[in-house]
Amino acid sequence: MNAKRWWAILIAGLLVIVSIGFQTLFSIINSNFTEAFNSAAGTSLMSEEIMEDGNPMNRIAVLHVEGTIQDTGEESSSILGSATYNHNTFLERLEAAGQDDTVGGVIIEVNSPGGGVVESAEIHDKVVEIQEEYGKPVYISMANTAASGGYYLSASANKIVAHPATITGSIGVIMSTVNYAELADKIGIKQEVIKSAEHKDIMSATRDMTDEERAILQSIIDDMYADFVQVIVDGRGIAKDKVRELGDGRIYSGKQALDNGLVDDLGDLEDTIAMMKEEQGLKDAEVFEYTGDGFGMGSFWATAAEGLFVSDTDLLGIKELMGKSNSPEAMYLYAE
Secondary structure (H helix, E strand, C coil), X not given: CCHHHHHHXXXXXXXXXXXXXXXXXXXXXXXXXXXXXXXXXXXXXXXXXXXXXXXXXXEEEEEEEECCECCCCCCCCCCCCCCCCCHHHHHHHHHHHHHCCCEEEEEEEEEECEEEHHHHHHHHHHHHHHHHCCXXXXXXXXXXXXXXXXXXXXXXXXXXXXXXXXXEECCCCECCCCCCHHHHHHHCCCCCCCCCCCCCCCCCCCCCCCHHHHHHHHHXXXXXXXXXXXXHHHHHCCCHHHHHHHCCCCEEEHHHHHHCCCCCEECCHHHHHHXXXXXXXXXXXXXXXXXXXXXXXXXXXXHHHCCCCCCHHHHHHHHHHCCCCCCCCCEEEXXX
């Protein structure tokens, strides 16, 4: 390996170390400040903000699924603390709405390309629980995008309302990886693997996939796709053959989704609130949403440090190039 290549690897490694250092520093600072301010103010992840005044004993809870549906295990996946989807927080808020006796209905605004298979299923199951265990209607308001996992979690709602320009559909499952075997050969990198069985390194990025391995992975995708189809059959009452016809991975506009029976009506969040009030006996309901930003310290740090350090996207890219785990991950995800 020549000197230039060694210098490139060294610089990339130092950049990763520095970036991770900043990530840790800002996580600690942001966590400490947010905890201190929230404690002083008595705020929590279950604080509420009134959207429309009304009867406080007969309310509509509005929740938001914003961004890729993944359980990162963190309050924010951004190294600078900017707001992102947090799976555990969302499930806790959905459960709180179910348990709250003053809540007569739940609206979930979805603006997501989908995400993890398990996470999407967990939200779907919680929606069913809200309906069956707590006897509360759940409406979906689709924003810009409610595709793949975003549609999966919506399928069993009492009513789905999409904007005419919403991108939805993308019914299906995807699993992908990058194969850089030829590039590694060209620059003289070789991976040595010691494994307990033939398929232990299935979907390795450093060699071609065998036909047997492809069949194994395809069988998993087929099982997950069958579950997706059944969720729509059960939730929407559409024949299985029709669902499979519609569910070839293509996307639909809100209007096309309505024409195909994938959604019930067209409108925005305000329209969805009005529909729930009219249809569920909640005409005088107070409408609120859960908040948990405290004093917005995450946003503060994001703004203060914006542009000073390597971006999340750059950092993730560097980590991948430096050998990020390449384990297979099936996704209900619309990828542009």
